[in-house]
Amino acid sequence: MxxxxxxxxxxxxxxxxxxxxxxxxxxxxxxHDKFSGExxxxxxxxxxxxxxxxxxxxxxxxxxxxxxxxxxxxxxxxxxxxxxxxxxxxLLGPPLDRLLHKCGGTFAVSTVARLAVGAIGLLEYLHCKGFVHRDVKPANLLMGLGGQVGRVHLIDFGSAKRYRNGKMHAPYGEGIPLVGTLEYASLNAHLGLEVSRRDDMESLGYALVHMAKGLPWDGLETASSVTQRRERICEKMISTSAEELCDGLPIEFVAYLDHCRRLRYEEAPKYAACKYLFRYICGDDDAPYDWTLLGQNECVRKIAAVGKPDTFEVSANVITPDTISSLNCSVHTSTFI
Incomplete structure (x- = not known):
């Protein structure tokens, strides 16, 4: 082609x-523009x-x-x-899947969290305009160029769909063909349910976990057919809790995914609270992304640091059970001890 x-x-x-x-x-x-060279x-x-x-x-x-x-x-x-x-x-910069490959297959938790804040803001804006994306994944999240080099962008709206006309929400439906990418599609999408705002947010959650540590179903590409692969991914999603999925990651990841999975069909995600969770992890907005450190020892150190306890102790000290409960999540309070 x-x-x-x-x-x-x-x-x-x-x-x-x-x-x-x-x-x-x-x-x-x-x-390129023949006159400006852009x-x-x-x-x-x-x-x-x-x-x-x-x-x-x-x-x-x-x-x-x-x-x-x-x-x-x-x-x-x-x-x-x-x-x-x-x-x-x-023209935008490289997609996150390509940057992920260059960084050895994983990003530092701080990089993923910083990307999460930007991506949640983009989904909030898209949903505010009445659309759901339906194919949120690393390949559709690109970094900018020039003055936008540190900002994540959302592309590819070919699968986007109106979930709302005016104040009227699209009706709930079943038996809906799956749209999007199997690895990142929400559980509801795999089950043939009509998607809404919650599903974009859930897909983003899977993309974040994939970039931070990998997904349990990342290794299911060997299925003999697309149908078989979809069935295996769906089975794995059903059997894997948010806590198991995010094992080794800060509790904010668990809280985020648990919130997304518990949302009702027409319910609006709590975007501000979700961004609040990840801001505690990434800290300084000007902190370097992993790919900007390629070739430096610090990049290797940051990538290898995923899962180290000292990364998570800071996070647990600033996120409280009250913050988690505001998202209607069921994260065990013993996690904070």
């Missing part, structure tokens, strides 16, 4: 100024006469979100070239 599209668009100018110059990943290509991302989709364009839908969602939050990329142009739909967007 990438080679075919690249050959078709090689040297082509879009909207009189955006020229394709390279490939980034999947359906996303690198372009680099851009170009997302391309083959039109399908039998179904609504996913890229067109994504463009419509971006129109509802644009110009209000710097951590959601701007759409610069949308149009059609032959049998393709094309969207030119603000």
């Amino acid at each position: 990438a080679e075919v599209v690249g050959a078709v668009f090689d040297g082509l100018t879009l909207d009189g100024k955006y020229q394709l110059i390279g490939h980034i990943r999947s359906q996303v290509f690198l372009g 680099q851009v991302a170009v997302k391309i989709e083959v039109n399908d006469a039998n179904s609504k364009s996913r890229l067109r839908h994504e463009h419509e969602v971006y129109n509802h979100l644009r110009d209000e939050v710097a951590a959601i990329p701007s759409v610069l142009w949308y149009g059609h070239v032959g049998e393709y739909s094309v969207m030119v967007m603000e």
Whole structure:
């Protein structure tokens, strides 16, 4: 697909100024503004006469979100070239899955917590606009460039869906096909239930645990079929409590996931309280991310420090049972001793 599209668009100018110059990943290509030299991302989709364009839908969602939050990329142009739909967007930095690979497969807890604060804020904004993302995962969380280099951004709204029109919440439903990525989809999504705000938050929780230590179902890729793999992941999710899932991580991770899993279908997550939990872990907003320390001994030390008791003692001293109870969680108070 990438080679075919690249050959078709090689040297082509879009909207009189955006020229394709390279490939980034999947359906996303690198372009530049011929006049300013500014680099851009170009997302391309083959039109399908039998179904609504996913890229067109994504463009419509971006129109509802644009110009209000710097951590959601701007759409610069949308149009059609032959049998393709094309969207030119603000270029962002690397996705978290790629940075995770560069850092050896895990991030320090402080890095994950700092990312959590930003990502929760993004989901809060998206939900405030009436949408759920439905595919929250490290690959859809990108760091910025330039003045936004330390800020996490949310992308890929092709699966996004309105959960609310005005003040009316979408009705509860069952037998719903799973949308998103198996490893990070919520338990409700795996069970075929209609998703809502709680499910985006739960998916983020799985992404955070994956980046901090890995998920119990990360090793299930060897299943013989997608259906079998989904069944195994679902079984593992059902049998794994939040405390077991976050074993070795600060109690804030347990409290967060427990809160997400206990939310009712139409209930709004307690975004401020969730951000409050992770702020205690990450501390200074200007603390370096792990990938900024690559090649330095400190990076190795921080990654290796995941699970060390002294990291968690600080966290336990500032988070109280009252904070946990505000999230309607059932974390054992003995954890604070």
